[in-house]
Amino acid sequence: xxxxxxxxxxxxxFPSISQAKQFARNSGLSGVFSLIGKDxxxxxxVPA
Numbered sequence: 886x887x888x889x890x891x892x893x894x895x896x897x898x899f900p901s902i903s904q905a906k907q908f909a910r911n912s913g914l915s916g917v918f919s920l921i922g923k924d925x926x927x928x929x930x931v932p933a
Contacts, residue, residue: 887922902927 889896889905891914899905902920909918915933920926 887920887925890919890921891916
């Protein structure tokens with residue numbers, strides 16, 4: 886399970902990395918996204 890955050894706000898839990906990143910792309914939100922899972926961590930910035 887992977888947990889997606891923007892800043893410190895939890896956006897949801899996803900069964901795969903690709904589903905979490907697709908949700909982030911389609912959310913319309915901007916800022917620093919973080920995706921955390923077992924032995925996995927990624928973050929990226931989406932400009933406004």
